Amino acid sequence: MNINGINSNATGSGFTTVSGAYIAATPAATKTPTANSESAGSQDTQDTVSISNAGREALSNDFGAPLREKALAKKNEAEVTPKEEPKTLIDEQIDKIKEKIKELQEILSKLKGDDSEAADQQRKMLQEQIMLLSGQIATLLDKKMQDSKKSD
Structure with missing residues (x-):
């Protein structure tokens, strides 16, 4: 299995957003080229995975909130410093x-x-x-x- 933009062997553009990533199933290694080769070829389809708005919001809260808090703290600190008497x-x-x-x-x-x-x-x-x-x-x-x- 291959996730585009995450695996170094992936084809396509170098980096994509998580919501735009897709999973491509790699064909299983076949022992002999027989009738199974047709079924192996049909397995080479791409499944698209998308993240819901609730999932994006959860990611934002989990990872974005601490970053926003740090930025706000730095901004407040910068505002307090020049107001010294x-x-x-x-x-x-x-x-x-x-x-x-x-x-x-x-x-x-x-x-x-x-x-x-x-x-x-x-x-x-x-x-x-x-x-x-x-x-x-x-x-x-x-x-x-x-x-x-x-x-x-």
């Missing part, structure tokens, strides 16, 4: 302070293996700077909250 001055200051804290923490981590007095003093100084910057962030966050309460 612009950063305020306070937010920008907080981000700059966070970057400074990260830099100081990297320097502090580099000094971990050094047990000298100079390294110990530098660690204390870096920790104090980190604490001061953290306090500034807390102050800016308080101010941001107060501003948002006033605007409500």
